[in-house]
Amino acid sequence: MNSEITHIVLIVVTDLAKQEVVQALLAADYHVTEIGSTGSLFTTGFASLLIGVTADQVEEVLHIVRQNCHTAFDPGEKRAIAYVLRANTFAMMQPQEEAAPS
Amino acid sequence: METFAETIIVSEEILIVLLLVASVVALMASRLRMPYTVGLVLIGLGLTFVPSLHFEVSPEIILFVLVPPLIFEAAFHIRLDDLRRDWQTILLLAVLGVLINTFIVAGIISWGTGMSLTVALVFGSLIAATDPVAVVALFRKLGAPRRLQVLLEGESLFNDGTAIVVFGLMVTIALTGDFSLAGSVTDFIRVAGGGIIIGGMLGLVVSQIIGSFNDPMVETTLTTVLAFGTYVAAEQLHVSGVLAVVTAGLVNGNIGPHGMSATTRIVVFNFWEYAAFVANSLVFLFIGLTIEIGLLIENWYYILWAILAVLVGRAISVYTITSFNRDLPWSWRHVLYWGGLRGAISLALALSLPAALGPATRQLQAMAFGVVLFTLLVQGFSMERVSKWLKLVKRSPLQEEYERRHARYVAVRSSYEHLLHMARQGLISEHTWQRLSPLLEKQKNNLIEAVSEIINQDPEVKSEELDTARREALRVQRNTLLSLLRDGVISEEIYTELVGEIDTALTSPLFTWSNLLTGARINAPIDRMMMVIIQERDLPQVMRRLMETGVSLAQLPSTGGFLQQRNATVLIGYPAEMEASLLQALQETTRHRVEMSSSATRLAVPGAASRIRVGGAVLFIFDVESYHEF
Numbered sequence: 232m233n234s235e236i237t238h239i240v241l242i243v244v245t246d247l248a249k250q251e252v253v254q255a256l257l258a259a260d261y262h263v264t265e266i267g268s269t270g271s272l273f274t275t276g277f278a279s280l281l282i283g284v285t286a287d288q289v290e291e292v293l294h295i296v297r298q299n300c301h302t303a304f305d306p307g308e309k310r311a312i313a314y315v316l317r318a319n320t321f322a323m324m325q326p327q328e329e330a331a332p333s
Numbered sequence: 334m335e336t337f338a339e340t341i342i343v344s345e346e347i348l349i350v351l352l353l354v355a356s357v358v359a360l361m362a363s364r365l366r367m368p369y370t371v372g373l374v375l376i377g378l379g380l381t382f383v384p385s386l387h388f389e390v391s392p393e394i395i396l397f398v399l400v401p402p403l404i405f406e407a408a409f410h411i412r413l414d415d416l417r418r419d420w421q422t423i424l425l426l427a428v429l430g431v432l433i434n435t436f437i438v439a440g441i442i443s444w445g446t447g448m449s450l451t452v453a454l455v456f457g458s459l460i461a462a463t464d465p466v467a468v469v470a471l472f473r474k475l476g477a478p479r480r481l482q483v484l485l486e487g488e489s490l491f492n493d494g495t496a497i498v499v500f501g502l503m504v505t506i507a508l509t510g511d512f513s514l515a516g517s518v519t520d521f522i523r524v525a526g527g528g529i530i531i532g533g534m535l536g537l538v539v540s541q542i543i544g545s546f547n548d549p550m551v552e553t554t555l556t557t558v559l560a561f562g563t564y565v566a567a568e569q570l571h572v573s574g575v576l577a578v579v580t581a582g583l584v585n586g587n588i589g590p591h592g593m594s595a596t597t598r599i600v601v602f603n604f605w606e607y608a609a610f611v612a613n614s615l616v617f618l619f620i621g622l623t624i625e626i627g628l629l630i631e632n633w634y635y636i637l638w639a640i641l642a643v644l645v646g647r648a649i650s651v652y653t654i655t656s657f658n659r660d661l662p663w664s665w666r667h668v669l670y671w672g673g674l675r676g677a678i679s680l681a682l683a684l685s686l687p688a689a690l691g692p693a694t695r696q697l698q699a700m701a702f703g704v705v706l707f708t709l710l711v712q713g714f715s716m717e718r719v720s721k722w723l724k725l726v727k728r729s730p731l732q733e734e735y736e737r738r739h740a741r742y743v744a745v746r747s748s749y750e751h752l753l754h755m756a757r758q759g760l761i762s763e764h765t766w767q768r769l770s771p772l773l774e775k776q777k778n779n780l781i782e783a784v785s786e787i788i789n790q791d792p793e794v795k796s797e798e799l800d801t802a803r804r805e806a807l808r809v810q811r812n813t814l815l816s817l818l819r820d821g822v823i824s825e826e827i828y829t830e831l832v833g834e835i836d837t838a839l840t841s842p843l844f845t846w847s848n849l850l851t852g853a854r855i856n857a858p859i860d861r862m863m864m865v866i867i868q869e870r871d872l873p874q875v876m877r878r879l880m881e882t883g884v885s886l887a888q889l890p891s892t893g894g895f896l897q898q899r900n901a902t903v904l905i906g907y908p909a910e911m912e913a914s915l916l917q918a919l920q921e922t923t924r925h926r927v928e929m930s931s932s933a934t935r936l937a938v939p940g941a942a943s944r945i946r947v948g949g950a951v952l953f954i955f956d957v958e959s960y961h962e963f
Contacts (some may be wrong), residue, residue: 234343238958241862243887243904247837279889289959297963312887313957314862314906 235285236321240292242280244311248300251276252311255299256282260290283321348615355614368467370676373614374709377621377702381629392685395619397564399580399612400497400681400889405560406609407490410583410602415483422658423484426669427491433650434461434643439644445634451507452693458503459697459703460643462496463489464676466613466714475718481665485672490579493678497575499523500682508689519541527572529580535563536584543585544592549600556601557608559585564770595836596829615685616677620702628699635696636703646744648671664723671719675701676707735787741779749773787935811835857900857908859885859960863915865903866951871923872901878922879905882915885960906960923950 240268244252256263266279284292293313302308354376362372367748396573416423439457465485470481487559501524502517539559545550559581590598629636655661657872683701686694756766788798811832818828867875872888879886885906907915 241904243889247834249339277889278888293961297961300963311963312906313961313963314904314955314957315961316862316955317958319835 234285237286237318238284238289239316239318239321240282240284240289241295241314241316242282242311243313244280244296244300245279248310249280250271251311252296253280255295256280256292259291261288267294283318289315337811343491351615352611354618361921367472369707370464370613370617370674371466371709371713373617374706377617378626378706380618380621381624381702383622383624392662392687395616395685396680397561397568399562400575400615400678402559402605402608402612403616403681404490404493404575404578404580404679405556406605406612407486407493408579409556409605411483411486411490411583411586411588413583413587414486415479416737419484419487419658422655422661423487423491425654425657426488427674428495428616430488430650430654431458431461431492431495431499434646434655435496435503437646437649438639440456440647442635442638444600445642448635450692450694451503452697455503455686455690456697456700457646458496458500460639460675460679460701461499461646462675462682463673464493464678465489465674466676466710467674468672468716471716471720474918475720478665481668484665484669487573488669493565494528494573494576495525496678497682498528498573501573504687504690508687524571524573525576528567528568528574528576530578531562531567531570531572532577532582533584535559535566536581537588539581540585540589540592543589547597549597552597553601553604555590556585556605570950574653592638594833596833599836613677615852616681616684620680620698624698624702626694628695629703632696632703634700635700639700639704640707643675643708659714667723668720672716674712675705680705708845713877729748731787735784738780738783738787738880742777742784745773745776745780749777753893768826775806807835813851857910860904860957861907861909861912862955862957862960863905863907863912864953864955865905865919866900867919867923868901869901871950872903875903875922878918879903879915882907882911882918884911884915887960906957912954919950919952 242252252264253265261282261284264281266281282292293315296311296313358372359369362369365372435454435457436458438460439450439453442448442456443453461487466489466942467485469482471477472485486502489928502520503719506517523566536559540557543555545553560578563572563577563581567574590601590883593601651673652666655666656670679701685699688694690697749770752761752766756759756763814823814828814831814835817823818825823831865875876886876888885904886908887904889902889904903913
């Protein structure tokens with residue numbers, strides 16, 4: 232499974248929508264990495280999410296994000312942006328068995 | 334013999350009249366384009382001519398009721414981040430400056446007028462507190478450098494605290510005649526330190542409580558309790574109430590808002606702005622009521638010496654202390670000097686002088702009023718000219734041209750609309766209208782073009798305008814929601830939810846809207862992404878510049894925490910052909926070179942020199958397979 236992941240979807244979404252988007256993605260069995268939020272006094276937080284996906288999953292992920300970033304007060308206002316990037320290598324390191332001390 | 338109830342009613346009547354006076358003054362001041370505090374002090378002066386209103390305000394009321402809101406509000410809206418840059422200068426000015434001022438002013442007055450040194454010291458300490466409210470408001474209007482505003486505001490906040498502590502000590506010495514240097518120093522440390530600790534603790538506790546729920550009314554009440562309660566608690570424990578309030582205000586103002594929703598923030602900040610306005614007004618009006626003009630005239634000699642002493646004292650303290658900060662331009666030092674107006678705090682302290690000081694009480698109050706009058710009228714009024722003379726404000730000729738063209742356009746447009754209205758009403762004939770309207774339309778269109786030309790030349794003007802427009806639009810939305818609620822079209826819950834969104838938008842950064850609008854200009858597909866790490870200080874101009882190009886922008890969370898240098902990471906989505914101009918733009922806007930010694934970098938690169946030159950930007954470029962916006 233790991234070796235098939237070739238793309239990263241990087242999503243920047245407003246704080247208000249983040250919860251819904253993350254829940255929806257988790258519910259669809261995606262592993263989401265959340266990179267904090269820029270929110271502080273008087274700034275709208277933008278949270279960044281990273282998801283590693285296979286080529287066919289890209290469309291689904293985008294669909295989920297589109298469905299769930301409802302919170303917008305303005306039809307023209309951007310609620311989220313997504314970059315689909317190709318990754319050269321993707322690996323999830325497993326902890327190795329402790330070798331006998333040499 | 335008045336009953337308690339009658340006293341309350343009389344006090345209420347007086348209060349109402351004073352607030353009415355304050356409102357009138359505020360209106361007139363804005364009409365006459367003069368700073369509000371100047372108007373207040375003039376009315377206060379006028380009140381001194383009214384002998385029959387001889388008015389006793391107990392010192393306790395001044396200290397326990399009027400001072401806390403003034404101090405709390407000032408502390409509440411100072412950003413610790415802003416203080417970071419010049420904190421040493423600010424602290425030195427606040428502590429050392431107050432001491433220098435106190436002794437020099439006391440020395441000069443005592444020498445020149447023969448006043449006893451102990452009494453002169455009392456005056457020296459109370460007059461050391463600055464109140465540059467009028468100057469800061471002016472700076473905001475003129476667009477003076479923010480760093481200078483921060484210096485003035487920061488100094489004023491902290492020197493209020495120090496001055497009040499020193500004042501307390503001096504009054505005790507004057508009353509009891511006891512003086513021991515060691516005792517006074519330990520007293521100072523105990524009183525100041527204790528105040529700070531108490532204020533800090535209470536501020537943290539209240540911030541936590543506030544963060545745990547969302548109800549603007551209750552949260553505002555909690556801040557009120559904090560402001561006054563901290564003062565009372567500290568005073569009961571015989572430590573500095575003022576420094577406690579300063580600390581509580583700083584803590585609550587910087588940490589608290591994280592736990593508040595955007596709606597709450599707006600409510601709380603507005604409330605404190607109003608509270609400070611009322612307290613400020615009352616202090617000025619009270620002093621006018623307490624002092625009679627005769628007293629001022631009688632003490633003219635002392636007042637003149639006081640003014641001289643204050644001018645000399647501030648010169649010495651400001652110029653020596655700022656000489657340690659090589660980074661500070663000379664024109665700024667002059668502004669810091671001349672901008673050291675005195676105001677409400679000095680008057681409040683003077684009003685709180687115990688009658689036990691004898692005839693000196695009245696004298697010191699007259700002197701305080703005289704000095705405040707002088708600084709506000711002379712320094713306050715001349716500040717605008719001084720800042721222009723020192724070339725403090727860079728008003729680009731572009732901005733002036735923009736104003737010119739925009740005004741012409743609006744004037745032509747309104748004449749067009751007026752004539753249209755007249756034509757509709759039949760006040761002018763169709764024939765005349767047909768002849769006039771194409772001329773006016775042509776003029777309008779030319780001016781529209783002229784204005785857009787200017788706007789496109791100067792990014793500042795454009796982004797400011799967009800921001801103003803956006804905020805106005807949001808405000809109108811807010812009002813509409815309110816009427817929908819009132820008319821019963823939407824429920825309270827929906828209203829709160831939608832208003833929350835609007836408030837978040839109102840307090841959100843500029844680039845959301847501008848970015849949206851300028852984004853429309855890019856026609857080529859976005860196929861590259863740049864991840865740029867820049868100094869936080871460069872962020873505003875980088876963002877402004879990038880927005881112009883219409884690229885997709887998103888900011889990622891920054892590193893660093895409290896009091897540390899921060900980086901900002903920005904993601905830029907753009908078509909490949911724009912890469913060169915983007916790199917150019919970055920090159921031009923990340924000029925910030927800073928020498929810093931950072932423990933963070935030492936950890937990251939063991940053995941790195943502790944002084945590093947940092948600046949510019951670090952960037953990574955990725956190929957983007959696809960880009961989407963929702």
